[in-house]
Every structure is written in structure tokens, then in C-alpha cells.
Amino acid sequence: MSVTIDTWVRVGAVGDVPLLEGRSVTVDARRVAVFRLPDGWAAIDAVCPHRGGPLGDGLVAERCVTCPLHGRRFDLVTGEQDGGDDVVAVHDVEERDGELWVHLT
Amino acid sequence: MYARPGILVVGGGIAGQAVCEAVRDRDPDVSITLVCGEPHRPYDRVRLGSLLAPEGGDVEALRLRPDTWYEDAGVRVLTGVRVTELDPELGRAALADGTDVVFDHAVLCTGSDPLVPPLDGGGGAHVFRDPADCDAIRAAAAGARRAAVIGGGLLGLEAAHALAKLGCPTTVVHLVDRLMERQLDGPAAALLAPAIERLGVDVRLTHASRAITPTGLVFDDGSELECDLVVVAVGVRPHVELARAAGLEVARGVVVDDRLVTSHPKVLAVGECAEHRGVVHGIVAPIHDQAQVAAQTLAGSPCAYAGSIPTAKLKVMGIDLVTAGAAEGPREVVDAAGDSYRKLVADPDGRVIGAVLLGDARGAELLIDAVRTARETDDPLALLAEASQATAAELPDSAQVCNCNGVCKGAIVEAIREGPLGSTQEVVSVTRAGAGCGSCKPVVSELLKLERDGAAEEPAYLCPCRRLTREQVAQLVREQELTSVGEVAEACGAGRDCGACKPGLAYLVSELQAGRFREERHARFINDRVHANIQNDGTFSVVPRIRGGVVTPDELRRIADVADRYELPMVKITGGQRIDLLGARKEQLPAIWEDLGMPSGHAYAKAVRTVKTCVGTDFCRFGLGDAIAVGIELERAMEGLHTPHKVKSAVSGCPRNCAESYVKDIGLVAVDGGWEIYVGGAAGGTVRKGDLLASVASSDEAIRIALAFLQHYRERAEHLERTYAYLQRVGIDGVREAVLDPAEQAALIERYRIAKAASDPDPWRERDAPVHPRQFAELDGAR
Structure with a gap:
């Protein structure tokens, strides 16, 4: 489905993700969650390091997401856990001509 | 990066994991390889008994860390392969699969093997050490008329209890004249045996087993116990073969010095395989102490391990038993009454060296700490009495307050001071103490109160980030006529x-604005975005509305068809008399709802849940009121309404209370000549009998009062405050006044009607009219 050009992967259309929500997608065998924020996009590993919760289903605020399973909270810019030592990988995500592109870091 | 030598940890048990973590904490760069002989990554062997549960258990649920931890920590893990040979001089280990691992240092965490006494026919006995053993035991127990467990120590009793819970009649056979003789003195053991028997496990003391025959277990005196399953749990033997073959000094265990280094400077040993100053520990607590010292040794820091005080806790439901240190000694004081036995042991200088708490483990944190620190006391009896009354203030900083998230008192106090934090809610959210089962929250509140010199807590903030209370936000919503969470933000x-x-904001605005509220899905928890309850694996559970627990054959057929068609892995009868279809993927939900043709049961929401009923006058010979009809009417009247927290209800047709009305948020009970309405009951993590709100003559009046109470709670309670917490906070008298006053009641009922009219009785209709075209879809449409 996805077309790979360089290392950027097209993951969907802009309209696929509602404002302040996340949706997940597999890129290179890795589950990535893409979030639509008031001022742009964010992408992080979709699996919570605590117990594997789906971060794409979390509650989203302006720059963080809260895991729906046990409430671990991660910064969408740095990937760092709020109030803990866990970190999730942060990936590049861009909007081009109405399409969403992800680049794993 | 793994190619360069580093630290090799041999053994993937609790000790191996603790060593990996302690080493990584001190050195982010050193290469670590963990070799696990079992086909699993490290799991919590202490909770092995849970794998004997009737429905089977998943060792994955016992995992100490998720896969991502190893990835993030840069720990290379090999599973299902054993180290067959260790060459300390060359720094090389050979693995069973023919490969080699090189190392600068190796840490042996090889643990122990179950000890099996010489028995004729002993090959037919089961041991209780790993998940495969549990599977074998459960399978054998399925057809067994009786099981025998040889060994009345900690492990044996836990195994016996698990077998009894499987429904298999079980006998514990013990060689000596008292249970847990390593931890208990005679009187405590004498109390423990009947307590174990009350849980359905027979106890046979002073019985030496000689042989296992096809019909049972034969003892030295020639007598026999008929059974078709024998589990041996008499102790463990350190696993030392690898160390011995490598030329390391081995006594009972692998001999280590105070730095946990073996007779070869490149090799350390930690846990049940290690022997330190002649002691081999077979319990979990010392492992963490040892792992810390081993990591310090590897990091080149000066350190010394002086041994650990053995502590034990029997993990058998219904028996409180905690021991620390010696059970007997030069000075002993005992406080025994009925089924409880509390003992403190001191040395001749008055230093505490042991404690036994059975049947009443209050103050255990404080007493364990007293044993650990060899606290001096002139009056041990006073210390014992004081511990049972111990408040949070007297707990030592090292005492663990939250067992779910492993938070000690010191960390909580530090967080309160650093914050500074002003409410329990803030402390829970910052420290995570109380965020698990919540049972330690009273201690957290107590610590907060102490730190604030008794000052009242700051108000519970609806938005702690902006320090805004529910009342402040409500005022803003009213004044500015805000109709959505976005407008509030x-x-x-x-x-x-x-x-x-x-x-919480979404609930507040919807409650205040009713019909004018504008829904924004980003403000909703995932459950309320897809109208199903998220499960630990990211799938969802589906619970259709089954009013009063009454279901038609046709509905049952549709439910069965859906379970088959969508290959749902489990169909479960819930505690609320409904049917739960588990394991549905998000994108399957709309089709499942369509095929069910039943409305949503709101089982996923902070909303009115089910109304449980008994058969009442329809069939029951004791019934005084028509519980089913009243329950269904009440459920219809309440369904679709969102609430500050979930609201569970029940209607019982007589005071025998078969629908458990006394322990529901709202419970109706038919009595001779009318109905009683109970509110604020609970039977979850907190158990509380509801307060009697009113007794009335007719079911119509009872329903009206129940609805007035529901609306009162909807308007007054804090977000996520259950009715029992609300009633404990404000008291039943005030609630009674508000709900029973005729004018106020009429106003509440009017506001209830407006809210009910604005509510969505079936959000599952979004299958035909989704709020967003991709409401139920991931980007790639499949997981």
C-alpha cells in the first residue's frame, strides 16, 4: 500500500486523523502513532513502554498524550515520560499535499 | 555494539533481571547480555501460583518488564538457551546452541532447582517451579479426586491453596510437627493449621512420605493417603553445576564474599544460587539488596553486603501472615487474642531481631523496619502495641506504602515538599502511590495532612494543571454560556x-448545558470515542443492554452468532447480569453492533450501568416485590445518562438481597409493605453497605427518589467520585434533606428529565452515522 521514497513513508491522508486524536500505522514493522495537534503533527512509537498500551488511543493535549491503559503520559516533542524515566521514540511526520508522511528516526 | 565484551548475566529470573536493572542504572553504556534458560523473558516467579488459576494463566502477565524495556535499556536477551560452560579465565561462555558469549564479568543468577526427596515412584511427582510445571499440575488436577502436596512451607501452602481453588480436594503433608517451621514458632504454627483448613486444605503433620503408588501416597508408618496427584514442594537446592564445572568454590551455594564476588574475580553470584557467610537465601527480598551490591562492585564502587533479614509473607487470600527475622530468641513478647498472634523477639540487649504477625498484620511495615534496623527497645510489648496503632507519621521513610507501584513513604513525603503538593489527587498523580488498587490512598492523605501541619487539603482540582476547581469552571461555563470543552479551554x-x-470538563459542560452541549470527541476517553471498553491488549469488550438481566432466546442466539462470526475469544457473564463479548478489534465494532441489533449497555462509560435484579415475585417463593419489572423500569429511566463516575444499581424482591442492592450505588429492596432505597453502597475495592435513604410505600415512589438522588449526585459530586465516596464526604443527612424535600425533589426530577431528554440512549447508532469517517479505523485499517 504505502510507497517508499527515500526513507519517508506515506501513511495516509490528512483527513484520516481527527483534531487532537491519534491513529496508528505500521512503518517498517514498527507501530507508530500519528497525532493531529492544533499547530501541526506529531509521531511517536505507538506502544507504551509500561505495559504495551496503544498510545494512539490516548487522550491528547497540546503536546502530550496519556496512555489509555494505566495513564503513563508522554511528551509528543521529546518522547519523555512525564513524572517517570520511560521514553518513547519520536519520529518525523510531515503533511504534503494533503498526505501524511512519516520518517523513522 | 553487542560484539564487545561486557557483562554476562546467567539466568533470567528475578535475580537476573534485578542485576540487569541495577547495572544499567549505574552505567548507561556497558554492554549487558542476559541469558535465560527458560523460554520466557524474566517474569515474577513469586506470583507463580496465579498461573494455577482455573482459567489458566498467562506467564506474559507476570512479565517483570515489557520487550521495549530491553530494547530501550540496550540489554541483549537470549531466551530458551542455557549456558553450558563458563571459562572465567578466558571470559567466555559456551551456550547450548553452540554459540559463544564473551564477557569481562559474569554474574551467576542461576537460582535453584526444586528439591525432590528420595521416594519410591518419585518420578510421578510434580514440582512447582516454572510455568510448564503449572500447566502440568493444572492438567493433572482436572481429573483428580484428591491432590497431595508434600511440604508445609511457604511454597507448599501456596501450591495447596491454588489447587484447592481449582476445586481439587487437597491435603498438605508435612514432615515435622508444625507448618512453616522455618518462619514460625509453635503457637503461631498451631493457629495457622486450622486457618489453612478453613480454606479447604487438609493438613497432615508428622508424616514422612515413603512412596508414590498408582493409588496414592504411602507414609513411613505404612498408612496411605489416596490421591492421584502429588506435588513436591519441600525446598530448593542452589543450582551450582555450572559454577562447579568452572572451578569456582562451591559449598551449598556458590561461595561469594561481601562484594558478591566468587572465588574468581571475574565472576559474581546473586540470588538463590549464592552462599554468603554460610547463608543461602531462598526468598525474594535479599535478591534486590544483593543486586545493588553486585552492581556497585561491577561499577568499581566500594560496597559491602552484610546479609539480609529474611522476611516472608504468605500470599494466601484470607490469611494475614508476615514474618521477619527470628521467630524465637532470648526475649519474646506475645500479644495473642483469638485467631490473632503477634510476637516480637529481641536479643539480650533489647534489640529487635524478629517478628511474627498472624491474623493481624497491622504495623507490619514498621515492625519489619524495626527488625531490619535492629531497633533498640526497652519495652518490646509497647512497641508491638504501638505498631498496631501506627499512623503514617511513625512509619520509617523506607516503608513501602504503595505495593502496586512500589512507592515508599520517603518518596511520597519528598514529592509533597518539593511540589509543594496540596491535595491527595496531586500526590497520587505525581508519585503514582495510590494509582494502582487505591487501597493506600488513606495513608497518602494522612502523609499529606502531616506535611501540611493538619491544614485541610487544597480543593480537589478538576484541572490540576491550571488549579481550577469544578465550581470555578462551572461558574465560567454559566457566565460565558460555554457549550464545549474547546470553548472552556x-x-x-x-x-x-x-x-x-x-x-471531566466534557461531563461538567454536558451536565450544565444539557441540550446545548456540543460534543468534541478529543475530550473523551477512548472508550467513549468508540463506545466499547479498552482491554489490556488494545482490543475492546462489547456489552449490549440487557435490562434487569433479562434476555430473550433470540437475543442469545444473535449474541452467539456474533461471537462465532467475529471469532471473539471469550464470552463472559458479567457480575452485573449481562453478557460481555471480549477481544473485538476497534474496526469490527460497527459491524458487531449491527449484527447484535441490541442497544449499547454503556459498560465502558462513566454512566449509569446495569440494574441487577432477582426473580422477585415472578417465581421466587419469598418475593415481596416485583424486582424484575421495577428493575427494568428503573434501568429504562436511567440509561444513557452520564455521571461523575459509574453508577451500579440493583433491585431485590426481599431483604434476602439476592441482587446485592445493599452494596450498589443505588439499591432498591422490597420489604413488607413497601420499598427501601439504599445509596452509596460499594462492593469493589471498597466494600460499604449503602445508607438507607428512605422507606416508601410504592415502587413508583422508590423509583422517583432513586432518580432524584441520581440527579443530585450528577450535580454535586466531583468528577470520578463514586457515590460511596461522595456520601462519606458529605454525609447521608444532607443528601436526605436535599432529595426528600418535596420542592427540591421536584426541581431535581425536572432537571433529570431535561438531562435524560438530551442523553443518547444508544451511541452504537454511530455505526450508521459516525462522528468522523475514520472513527473506528487506524491509518492502515488493520492492526
């Missing part, structure tokens, strides 16, 4: 920072 910033309060 714009007006005062609430919900923008961490977002956790958005569902």
Missing part, C-alpha cells in the same frame, strides 16, 4: 496542558 486554559481533565 479557550476561556481558561483548562484541558490544554496534560489533557487528563478533558473527560
Whole structure:
């Protein structure tokens, strides 16, 4: 489905993700969650390091997401856990001509 | 990066994991390889008994860390392969699969093997050490008329209890004249045996087993116990073969010095395989002490391990038993009454060296700490009495307050001071103490109160980030006529920072504005975005509305068809008399709802749940009221309404209370000549009998009062405050006044009607009219 050009992967259309929500997608065998924020996009590993919760289903605020399973909270810019030592990988995500592109870091 | 030598940890048990973590904490760069002989990554062997549960258990649920931890920590893990040979001089280990691992240092965490005494026919006995053993035991127990467990120590009793819970009659056979003789003195053991028997496990003391025959277990005196399953749990033997073959000094265990180094400077040993100053520990607590010392040794820091005080806790439901240190000694004081036995042991100088708490383990944290620190006391009896009354203030900083998240008192106090934090809610959210089962929250509140010199808590903030209370936000919503969470965020910033309060804001605005409220799905928890309850694996559970627990054959057929068609892995009868279809993927939900043709049961929401009923006058010979009809009427009247927290209800047709009305948020009970309405009951993590709100003559009046109470709770309670917590906070008298006053009651009922009219009785209709075209889809449409 996805077309790979360089290392950027097209993951969907802009309209696929509602404002302040996340949706997940597999890129290179890795589950990535893409979030639509008031001022742009964010992408992080979709699996919570605590117990594997789906971060794409979390509650989203302006720059963080809260895991729906046990409430671990991660910064969408740095990937760092709020109030803990866990970190999730942060990936590049861009909007081009109405399409969403992800680049794993 | 793994190619360069580093640290090799041999053994993937609790000790191996603890060593990996302690080493990584001190050195982010050193290469670590963990070799696990079992086909699993490290799991919590202490909770092995849970794998004997009737439905089977998943060792994955016992995992100490998720896969991502190893990835993030840069720990290379090999599973299902054993180290067959260790060459300390060359720094090389050979693995069973023919490969080699090189190392600068190796840490042996090889643990122990179950000890099996010489028995004729002993090959037919089961041991209880790993998940495969549990599977074998459960399978054998399925057809067994009786099981025998040889060994009345900690492990044996836990195994016996698990077998009894499987429904298999079980006998514990013990060689000596008292249970747990390593931890208990005679009187405590004498109390423990009947307590174990009350749980359905027979106890046979002073019985030496000689042989296992096809019909049972034969003892030295020639007598026999008929059984078709024998589990041996008499102790463990350190696993030392690898060390011995490598030329390391081995006594009972692998001999280590105070730095946990073996006779070869490149090799350390930690846990049940290690022998330190002649002692081999077979319990979990010393492992963590040892892992810390081993990591310090490897990091080149000066350190010394002086041994650990053995502590034990029997993990058998219904028996409180905690021991620390010696059970007997030069000075002993005992406080025994009925089924409880509390003992403190001191040395001749008055230093505490042991404690036994059975049947009443109050103050255990404080007493364990007293044993650990060899606290001096002139009056041990006073210390014992004081511990049972111990408040949070007297707990030592090292005492663990929250067992779910492993938070000690010191960390909580530090967080309160650093914050500074002003409410229990803040402390829970910062420290995570109380965020698990919540049972330690009273201690957390007590610590907060102490730190604030007894000052009242700051108000519970609806939005802690912006320090806004529910009342402050409500005032803003009313004044500015705000109709959505987005407008509230714009007006005062609430919900923008961490977002956790958005569902609370959504509830508040919907409650205040009723029909004018504008839904924004980003403000809802995932359950309320897809109208199903998220499960630990990211799938969802589906619970259709089954009013009063009454279901038609046709509905049952449709439910069965859906379970088959969508290959749902489990169909479960719930505690609320409904049917739960588990394991549905998000994108399957709309089709499942369509095929069910039943409305949503709101089982996923902070909303009115089910109304449980008994058969009442329809069939029951004791029934005084028509519980089913009244329950269904009540459920219809309440369904679809969202609430500050979930609301569970029940209607019982007589005071025998078969529908458990006394322990529901709202419970109706038919009595001779009328109905009683109970509110604020609970039977979850907190158990509380509801308060009697009113006794009335007719079911119509009872329903009306129940609805008035529901509306009162909807308007007054804090977000996520259950009715029992609300009633404990404000008291039943005030609630009674508000709900029973005729004018106020009429006003409450009027506001209830408006809210009910604005509510969505079946959000599952979004299958035909989704709020967003991709409401139920991931980007790639499949997981």
C-alpha cells in the first residue's frame, strides 16, 4: 500500500486523523502513532513502554498524550515520560499535499 | 555494539533481571547480555501460583518488564538457551546452541532447582517451579479426586491453596510437627493449621512420605493417603553445576564474599544460587539488596553486603501472615487474642531481631523496619502495641506504602515538599502511590495532612494543571454560556496542558448545558470515542443492554452468532447480569453492533450501568416485590445518562438481597409493605453497605427518589467520585434533606428529565452515522 521514497513513508491522508486524536500505522514493522495537534503533527512509537498500551488511543493535549491503559503520559516533542524515566521514540511526520508522511528516526 | 565484551548475566529470573536493572542504572553504556534458560523473558516467579488459576494463566502477565524495556535499556536477551560452560579465565561462555558469549564479568543468577526427596515412584511427582510445571499440575488436577502436596512451607501452602481453588480436594503433608517451621514458632504454627483448613486444605503433620503408588501416597508408618496427584514442594537446592564445572568454590551455594564476588574475580553470584557467610537465601527480598551490591562492585564502587533479614509473607487470600527475622530468641513478647498472634523477639540487649504477625498484620511495615534496623527497645510489648496503632507519621521513610507501584513513604513525603503538593489527587498523580488498587490512598492523605501541619487539603482540582476547581469552571461555563470543552479551554486554559481533565470538563459542560452541549470527541476517553471498553491488549469488550438481566432466546442466539462470526475469544457473564463479548478489534465494532441489533449497555462509560435484579415475585417463593419489572423500569429511566463516575444499581424482591442492592450505588429492596432505597453502597475495592435513604410505600415512589438522588449526585459530586465516596464526604443527612424535600425533589426530577431528554440512549447508532469517517479505523485499517 504505502510507497517508499527515500526513507519517508506515506501513511495516509490528512483527513484520516481527527483534531487532537491519534491513529496508528505500521512503518517498517514498527507501530507508530500519528497525532493531529492544533499547530501541526506529531509521531511517536505507538506502544507504551509500561505495559504495551496503544498510545494512539490516548487522550491528547497540546503536546502530550496519556496512555489509555494505566495513564503513563508522554511528551509528543521529546518522547519523555512525564513524572517517570520511560521514553518513547519520536519520529518525523510531515503533511504534503494533503498526505501524511512519516520518517523513522 | 553487542560484539564487545561486557557483562554476562546467567539466568533470567528475578535475580537476573534485578542485576540487569541495577547495572544499567549505574552505567548507561556497558554492554549487558542476559541469558535465560527458560523460554520466557524474566517474569515474577513469586506470583507463580496465579498461573494455577482455573482459567489458566498467562506467564506474559507476570512479565517483570515489557520487550521495549530491553530494547530501550540496550540489554541483549537470549531466551530458551542455557549456558553450558563458563571459562572465567578466558571470559567466555559456551551456550547450548553452540554459540559463544564473551564477557569481562559474569554474574551467576542461576537460582535453584526444586528439591525432590528420595521416594519410591518419585518420578510421578510434580514440582512447582516454572510455568510448564503449572500447566502440568493444572492438567493433572482436572481429573483428580484428591491432590497431595508434600511440604508445609511457604511454597507448599501456596501450591495447596491454588489447587484447592481449582476445586481439587487437597491435603498438605508435612514432615515435622508444625507448618512453616522455618518462619514460625509453635503457637503461631498451631493457629495457622486450622486457618489453612478453613480454606479447604487438609493438613497432615508428622508424616514422612515413603512412596508414590498408582493409588496414592504411602507414609513411613505404612498408612496411605489416596490421591492421584502429588506435588513436591519441600525446598530448593542452589543450582551450582555450572559454577562447579568452572572451578569456582562451591559449598551449598556458590561461595561469594561481601562484594558478591566468587572465588574468581571475574565472576559474581546473586540470588538463590549464592552462599554468603554460610547463608543461602531462598526468598525474594535479599535478591534486590544483593543486586545493588553486585552492581556497585561491577561499577568499581566500594560496597559491602552484610546479609539480609529474611522476611516472608504468605500470599494466601484470607490469611494475614508476615514474618521477619527470628521467630524465637532470648526475649519474646506475645500479644495473642483469638485467631490473632503477634510476637516480637529481641536479643539480650533489647534489640529487635524478629517478628511474627498472624491474623493481624497491622504495623507490619514498621515492625519489619524495626527488625531490619535492629531497633533498640526497652519495652518490646509497647512497641508491638504501638505498631498496631501506627499512623503514617511513625512509619520509617523506607516503608513501602504503595505495593502496586512500589512507592515508599520517603518518596511520597519528598514529592509533597518539593511540589509543594496540596491535595491527595496531586500526590497520587505525581508519585503514582495510590494509582494502582487505591487501597493506600488513606495513608497518602494522612502523609499529606502531616506535611501540611493538619491544614485541610487544597480543593480537589478538576484541572490540576491550571488549579481550577469544578465550581470555578462551572461558574465560567454559566457566565460565558460555554457549550464545549474547546470553548472552556479557550476561556481558561483548562484541558490544554496534560489533557487528563478533558473527560471531566466534557461531563461538567454536558451536565450544565444539557441540550446545548456540543460534543468534541478529543475530550473523551477512548472508550467513549468508540463506545466499547479498552482491554489490556488494545482490543475492546462489547456489552449490549440487557435490562434487569433479562434476555430473550433470540437475543442469545444473535449474541452467539456474533461471537462465532467475529471469532471473539471469550464470552463472559458479567457480575452485573449481562453478557460481555471480549477481544473485538476497534474496526469490527460497527459491524458487531449491527449484527447484535441490541442497544449499547454503556459498560465502558462513566454512566449509569446495569440494574441487577432477582426473580422477585415472578417465581421466587419469598418475593415481596416485583424486582424484575421495577428493575427494568428503573434501568429504562436511567440509561444513557452520564455521571461523575459509574453508577451500579440493583433491585431485590426481599431483604434476602439476592441482587446485592445493599452494596450498589443505588439499591432498591422490597420489604413488607413497601420499598427501601439504599445509596452509596460499594462492593469493589471498597466494600460499604449503602445508607438507607428512605422507606416508601410504592415502587413508583422508590423509583422517583432513586432518580432524584441520581440527579443530585450528577450535580454535586466531583468528577470520578463514586457515590460511596461522595456520601462519606458529605454525609447521608444532607443528601436526605436535599432529595426528600418535596420542592427540591421536584426541581431535581425536572432537571433529570431535561438531562435524560438530551442523553443518547444508544451511541452504537454511530455505526450508521459516525462522528468522523475514520472513527473506528487506524491509518492502515488493520492492526
